[in-house]
Amino acid sequence: MRITLVIGGLGGGGAERVCVNLANSWVERGHHVTILTVFQSNTSAYEIDPRVQRRSVEWPRLPQHGELNSIAIAPVIRGLQQAGCARQLTQDLALFALLRDRLLAQKPDVVVSHMDVTNLRVLVAMHETNLPVIACEHTDATRVPLGWWQSVRAALLPRARFVVTPHEASAGWFSKYDVEVVRIPNPLIPPGKVRVEQNGHRRRLVSLSRLSADKRPDLSIGAFASIAGDFPEWDFEIYGDGPLRATVAGMIEKLPPGRIQLRGFSRNPYEVLSGADLFVSTSWVEGFGNSIWEAMACGVPVVATEAGTTIRALVRDGVDGMISNDTVPALARDLATLMSDDAKRAAMAERAREVVTRFSLEESLAAWDEVLNSSCPSC
Numbered sequence: 001m002r003i004t005l006v007i008g009g010l011g012g013g014g015a016e017r018v019c020v021n022l023a024n025s026w027v028e029r030g031h032h033v034t035i036l037t038v039f040q041s042n043t044s045a046y047e048i049d050p051r052v053q054r055r056s057v058e059w060p061r062l063p064q065h066g067e068l069n070s071i072a073i074a075p076v077i078r079g080l081q082q083a084g085c086a087r088q089l090t091q092d093l094a095l096f097a098l099l100r101d102r103l104l105a106q107k108p109d110v111v112v113s114h115m116d117v118t119n120l121r122v123l124v125a126m127h128e129t130n131l132p133v134i135a136c137e138h139t140d141a142t143r144v145p146l147g148w149w150q151s152v153r154a155a156l157l158p159r160a161r162f163v164v165t166p167h168e169a170s171a172g173w174f175s176k177y178d179v180e181v182v183r184i185p186n187p188l189i190p191p192g193k194v195r196v197e198q199n200g201h202r203r204r205l206v207s208l209s210r211l212s213a214d215k216r217p218d219l220s221i222g223a224f225a226s227i228a229g230d231f232p233e234w235d236f237e238i239y240g241d242g243p244l245r246a247t248v249a250g251m252i253e254k255l256p257p258g259r260i261q262l263r264g265f266s267r268n269p270y271e272v273l274s275g276a277d278l279f280v281s282t283s284w285v286e287g288f289g290n291s292i293w294e295a296m297a298c299g300v301p302v303v304a305t306e307a308g309t310t311i312r313a314l315v316r317d318g319v320d321g322m323i324s325n326d327t328v329p330a331l332a333r334d335l336a337t338l339m340s341d342d343a344k345r346a347a348m349a350e351r352a353r354e355v356v357t358r359f360s361l362e363e364s365l366a367a368w369d370e371v372l373n374s375s376c377p378s379c
């Protein structure tokens with residue numbers, strides 16, 4: 001089967017990790033796999049199998065005549081008119097034309113697009129091609145509106161062969177559209193042998209996420225700083241990058257030196273998580289929670305702030321972690337509860353590893369096989 005995956009870019013992030021994992025798994029199974037990025041980028045945050053073809057629309061740029069002419073763009077315009085979206089989306093005709101040209105050049109049997117707006121752009125570009133499009137929705141749509149794109153979602157999303165989402169609540173939300181929705185947990189690769197010995201006499205609290213407003217790094221910094229004096233043997237390591245990096249660095253500079261460390265982006269989460277004693281997540285929205293899954297797979301208990309049913313399905317409160325309220329005092333209290341109790345952390349660590357079987361890579365890929373085969377039964 002010839003599979004083309006489409007994503008905005010390949011920087012660090014959950015959707016990007018899933019896209020690369022799928023591409024690597026499918027090429028290993030003998031499929032012809034291409035990753036097509038929309039925006040100009042020559043680097044990937046994650047290792048891609050060399051057998052996976054890489055292409056890019058290289059947007060933004062001016063299209064050539066063969067990419068944007070009346071014949072090439074006519075199906076796109078008809079599709080926009082039929083969906084009642086022409087007024088909103090006509091300004092994006094150049095992008096649609098480039099995306100259509102690059103996609104058709106790959107001669108795919110099926111297109112697998114990733115992320116909300118990219119999904120809609122691909123559905124516009126693929127109008128009248130008869131190519132099945134599988135739209136992967138990674139964000140918890142029950143909590144995150146799509147802005148003005150929301151007004152065209154109902155018209156465009158039914159053109160997808162399937163919508164794939166990692167959580168039951170999101171699947172239920174998307175079922176209001178006239179499209180078949182499939183819930184498939186993210187295909188995450190479990191760690192190999194995990195180092196569990198302690199780092200000398202120090203204890204490690206770790207976070208691993210994009211430094212952005214929706215991840216609320218200020219909440220975890222404030223919570224740890226408020227209790228750091230009571231736990232002199234604990235350090236807080238923050239891994240990640242993003243638009244709030246300078247803000248986070250400024251917050252840390254105002255605190256006692258050495259206890260909170262900003263480590264930057266890591267492409268190998270298991271090196272980061274190996275030997276950690278506790279993991280903290282302060283995101284207010286998660287589509288699945290890749291880094292939480294990875295921490296638990298390493299036997300690291302989690303304290304996560306309330307982020308809807310997605311997190312509650314992943315972290316079993318009181319079993320393999322704690323679900324905290326999203327205030328500094330509440331988070332500080334729950335962190336202190338586990339930081340002060342080695343036995344409770346050890347018991348939770350044992351149960352946390354069950355996430356590898358609760359949301360297994362094998363089951364995820366098997367579910368994806370069914371979706372691909374249903375999308376292209378003759379392939």
